[in-house]
Amino acid sequence: MDQKQTERRVEREMEIDASPEAVWRALTDAAELMRWFPPEAEVTPGVGGEIRLKWGEHWDGRCAIQEWVPGARLVYTWMENIAPPDVETGQPSKPLLVDFLIEGRGGKTVLRLVHSGFGPGTDWDAMYDGVRRGWLFELCSLKHYLERFEGLDRRFTWLHRRPAASRDAVWAGLLGAGGLFGAGADLSDLYMGERFTAASPTGEPMTGVVEIFGPPKDFAARVDQLDGGLFRLHIDAYPDRGVTDVYLSISCWGRNEARASDIGRAWEGALDRALAESV
The missing domain is CATH 3.30.530.20 (START domain)
Structure with missing residues (x-):
C-alpha cells in the first residue's frame, strides 16, 4: 500500500x-x-x-x-x-x-x-x-x-506530574467529588459550553464555561475568576511503558506578575494534594 x-x-x-x-x-x-x-x-x-x-x-x-x-x-x-x-x-x-x-x-x-x-x-x-x-x-x-486579549502578555503556569496510576484512575481522582476541585464538586460529567461551579485553591469560587471536555483525557475551561483566562487539565497515557502524564496549565492575560504567581502556586499545591490523596 x-x-x-x-x-x-x-x-x-x-x-x-x-x-x-x-x-x-x-x-x-x-x-x-x-x-x-x-x-x-x-x-x-x-x-x-x-x-x-x-x-x-x-x-x-x-x-x-x-x-x-x-x-x-x-x-x-x-x-x-x-x-x-x-x-x-x-x-x-x-x-x-x-x-x-x-x-x-x-x-x-x-x-x-x-x-x-x-x-x-x-x-x-x-x-x-x-x-x-x-x-x-x-x-x-x-x-x-x-x-x-490581543497585545497583552500572558502569565502562564504549566505543571507536569507522573503519578503511579492509570489514566482512568487519575481522571476519576482529580475531577470526581473530593478531588482537585473540592469535596462539593464533581466535574467528571460535563459538556462543551456548559457553565460550571467548583471550589478553587485560591480561596474564591471557580466559575466559568467548559471549552473542551473529553474524559478521561481532557478538560479545559474559560474561567471568570481569571478574567476570562484559560484552565486546562490533560492526561496522557502510555500503557506499554506504564506511564501516565498529568499536565495542568493556567493562562492569565492582564494579571500582574505577583497575582499570577500566587494563582500558580495555589494550583500546584492543590494538584499535588489531590494526586496524593485520591490516586
Missing part, C-alpha cells in the same frame, strides 16, 4: 475575529507565540529559518521553516526527533509537517491547519492522539487570545 494513502493527519479549520495580519503575527512572532502557545519561543524568520517551541525541560523542539508567505501560508517541520523510527529500516522517520493556511473572509480570518506525516502503525497512536488533542486546545487558545 502506498505510504501516502496510509498516513494520518490532523486537520482543523476555524474562524477568528481578527485580521490575517494579526493571525500571521501570532504564528510567526516569538513574543506573540508566547502569548498563546509555548512559554518560550524563538523565531528565525523566512524559508531556511526555524521556530523553536519550548515547554521547560519537557519539550524543546526546533521546527524548520519550509514555506513562509506572510499573511497567507506557513509550513514547518514539527519538533525534530520526536517521531518513532521507521519500523522497517529502524532509521528516523521523515519529518512531520505543520501547514497553516490563512484566508481573510468577511472582515475575519479563516485559519486552516494540516499536521501530516503520522504513520498508520500502533507505534504512532500515542503521538497522533496527543497532537490531535493538543491542537484542539492550542487553536482554542489562539482564538481566545486574539479575540479577547
Whole structure:
C-alpha cells in the first residue's frame, strides 16, 4: 500500500475575529507565540529559518521553516526527533509537517491547519492522539487570545506530574467529588459550553464555561475568576511503558506578575494534594 494513502493527519479549520495580519503575527512572532502557545519561543524568520517551541525541560523542539508567505501560508517541520523510527529500516522517520493556511473572509480570518506525516502503525497512536488533542486546545487558545486579549502578555503556569496510576484512575481522582476541585464538586460529567461551579485553591469560587471536555483525557475551561483566562487539565497515557502524564496549565492575560504567581502556586499545591490523596 502506498505510504501516502496510509498516513494520518490532523486537520482543523476555524474562524477568528481578527485580521490575517494579526493571525500571521501570532504564528510567526516569538513574543506573540508566547502569548498563546509555548512559554518560550524563538523565531528565525523566512524559508531556511526555524521556530523553536519550548515547554521547560519537557519539550524543546526546533521546527524548520519550509514555506513562509506572510499573511497567507506557513509550513514547518514539527519538533525534530520526536517521531518513532521507521519500523522497517529502524532509521528516523521523515519529518512531520505543520501547514497553516490563512484566508481573510468577511472582515475575519479563516485559519486552516494540516499536521501530516503520522504513520498508520500502533507505534504512532500515542503521538497522533496527543497532537490531535493538543491542537484542539492550542487553536482554542489562539482564538481566545486574539479575540479577547490581543497585545497583552500572558502569565502562564504549566505543571507536569507522573503519578503511579492509570489514566482512568487519575481522571476519576482529580475531577470526581473530593478531588482537585473540592469535596462539593464533581466535574467528571460535563459538556462543551456548559457553565460550571467548583471550589478553587485560591480561596474564591471557580466559575466559568467548559471549552473542551473529553474524559478521561481532557478538560479545559474559560474561567471568570481569571478574567476570562484559560484552565486546562490533560492526561496522557502510555500503557506499554506504564506511564501516565498529568499536565495542568493556567493562562492569565492582564494579571500582574505577583497575582499570577500566587494563582500558580495555589494550583500546584492543590494538584499535588489531590494526586496524593485520591490516586
